[in-house]
Amino acid sequence: MYIQSVEVLDKRFKMGEGAGSDATHTNPQYSYAVCVLKTNTSIEGIGLAFTLGAGNDLVCKAIHYLSVKLKGVEIEALMADFGTAYRQLADEPSLRWLGPHKGVVHLALAAIVNACYDLWAKSRRVPLWKLLLDLSPEELVNTLDLSYLEDELTRAQAIDLLKGELAGRSRRSEVLTTGYRGYDTSVGWFNFSDELIVEKTKQALDKGFTAFKLKVGSDDPLRDLRRAALIRQTAGDAATIMLDANQKWNVPRALDICQRLGSINPYWIEEPTHPDDVFGHRAIARAIAPFKVATGEHIPNKVIFKNFLQAKAMDFCQVDAVRVGGVSEFLTISLLSKKLGIPVVPHVGDMGQIHQHLVLFNHIGMGHENLFLEYIPHLRPYFVHPATIVDGFYQVPQEIGSSSDLKI
Template sequence: MPADSIRSVTLSTVTLPLGRAVSDAKVFTGRQKPMTEVVLLFAEIVTEQDQYGLGFTYSKRAGGPGQYAHAAEVAENLIGEDPNDIARLVTELEWAGASVGRSGLATQALAAFDVALYDLKAKRAGLPLAKLLGAHRDSVRAYNTSGGFLNASLEEVKERAGRSLEEGIGGIKIKVGLPDGAEDLRRVQGVREHVGDGVPLMVDANQQWDRATALRMGRRLEEFGLVWIEEPLDAYDVEGHARLTRALDTPVATGEMLASVAEHERLIEGAACDVIQPDAPRVGGITRFLRLMALADQRGLDLAPHFAMEIHLHLAACYPRETWVEHFDWLDPLFNERLETKDGRMLVPDRPGLGVTLSDRARAWTTASVSFGVR
């Protein structure tokens, strides 16, 4: 028998309303509707020794109910298991639901368990997750995305950019990919002039350019000294990304939409980006993310994880070379704690585990919950 074992698992799905509907290029090309909410799946794991771990995954626009349903089907497999054996347990959960595959929605659902097990393990050790994994630094360069969406006017984007810099965030990312490329260029030029040449600036086309447009726009954007051009092409166009990476001086970033290690391996092996942007909840959790970090480091890629800064701050701090973490304030109402930014960087909290606890508002926004092993 293990020294400790999992006594209960509780799953909760939470619908987080956004204060304002947001639109990126996919809305302006007619492929999606404006985003009004984020649906999260939380996993809370408690052991016989009353150790507690919290993990989460998320979905945007669709998939939340499916994640919850899949997680609920396999959660009972964790009861009685040793919580330290994270890799083994995640593999068992994958095989428990293998008939629906090991990528996409199924993988994303399992990420909540994986993250909760790591949170628990770090808390048991009395360490922040980054310290448990082996950090290279105590802070990570941070850039803001939530102020740069296309539904906002240029003046509003500039105002939000200035405010972010005043709050200690180091870089600014804005959305591009409009049907009118001239308007994209006007907005980028306006923000660059507003923040100055010394501020790191990124753009994100959200997969809405074809190869010819991406090359043409990429060349026009060279003059703005961008840190990277993000998702210029369809996420699965490895060959197109590789060609663009070779053709442009500006680094190319992509990877956030890929939902497995295997998909990222094709991207890495194809030399299809300069900056890789995996998302731990989307690839199945921290276990899988660590494998990706090793592959990316071996190829000398830069790393900038997507969204979910509450998880990714810890992981980015463990990458051998300097990284970026994406600052979104959307999830702030869900947690009692806040991540601190200073001098352009986000500070790794000294609290054990992820360093966050669920707020009363998160509990109030819960639309469904189920527990296993409670007695």
């Protein structure tokens, strides 16, 4: 199966009133820069990168530039040593200067890489999660670029880690029967009224959800405290509640407000300060313990993740496959997180479409803890095979590929 041409699509979606809003992105337009790999068959590989509105155009243009070398390549030959191909794409000399490995070019790389994995799974007629599980440890590591991680994760260590988890696979495969637990982010958008937060939380409880996320970061911290107390009162003491500041606070303000938000017993406080501030996150994590810090939504690459993990600046790793360099870098960061003992709970810029596959592999194949996966329903109507939740659990996708096909 040969890649004959590449099509790039700029897809932007209207959001419902207040949906998707947070303390930093108050009026978002959810958007995908879409890479379509067309082949000598009817099968196409679809890859997504997530953006917000006007910036989507820049990412689409970068996909055009980066994807040129894929034309004429056979998919099995490409994926047999994809780690090498990945590094060549990431280090394309005329574009690397714009990063390196971050920003517009890296988002474009994510869309291209995700399209390659989607096409590979479709060519083998299996869902992405099964493709990954069917690979030997050596074959999987061949798809990864471990450069700049050698001080923490060598190729031999990555293979040994995966081999060490083989014995427990059958037990962990129970998740394929139960499904993967979800948590509902759509109950607590920043621009929702207090009344709507309560209403949405009750609706989510009726749908079987037991974990929820509330957006905080208001100019008036009393608003955050009031709304956090409302969602706790509505959901009950047994519910799992996460709070997300979306980078709004500086470190001193975060230290103050996070301590006060501890009154509702949050499971984690997410992105409490600037996403590049490793030592700021570490200071916050140390100060608010036993409450936890989650971050990673805006960490752009594996090297910065390495620094956060080495510094013990995150308690939960929220790597996102449509934010970093696609499935390959997601798996690389997941392996690094596993080695360093930090659980992976992805952010889902793709609305959980690809990540429902990746968390299954992370749990079964890597031995990551079976926790939960963020669920955001707003773009369901636009997917051919939208992620399905039943009684609060993601159902295991059965369609071939990565569940990224859009109704386009």
